[in-house]
Amino acid sequence: MKARIHVFLxxxxxxxxxxxxxxxxxxxxxxxxxxxxxxxLIEVELHTADAEAAHDQVKAMCDKLLANPVIENYSIELSA
Structure with missing residues (x-):
């Protein structure tokens, strides 16, 4: 599964x-x-077929590293 994360101010x-x-x-x-x-734009390849688990994992990545939640928003797109 591939995740595309769009990060913007x-x-x-x-x-x-x-x-x-x-x-x-x-x-x-x-x-x-x-x-x-x-x-x-950040693309991450994930080794899982579970969309809900993938979304949760990518959200945690964004909150901890990929985005600064104080000044940035982000959106997540998942594809097979």
């Missing part, structure tokens, strides 16, 4: 990388670009 948390991307897009001539938020 919470609303209201300053995102300097997103601001830099937004400025660069505008500088390159891309009109109509509003705010940009930058995040990260």
């Amino acid at each position: 919470k609303d209201g948390v300053l995102d300097p990388q997103g601001e830099a991307i937004s400025g660069s897009l505008k500088h390159l001539g891309f009109e109509g670009v509003g705010s940009v938020r930058q995040g990260k």
Whole structure:
């Protein structure tokens, strides 16, 4: 089973990388670009077929290491 974890800053948390991307897009001539938020994608391969156990394990990984719950949110996608 594979887990895809999307980690992104919470609303209201300053995102300097997103601001830099937004400025660069505008500088390159891309009109109509509003705010940009930058995040990260983490893929983890799990050796289990139990989706509930996999989700619980990945959630624990996120809470302990992969995301900072004070300033970041995350979402988990599981696939076979």
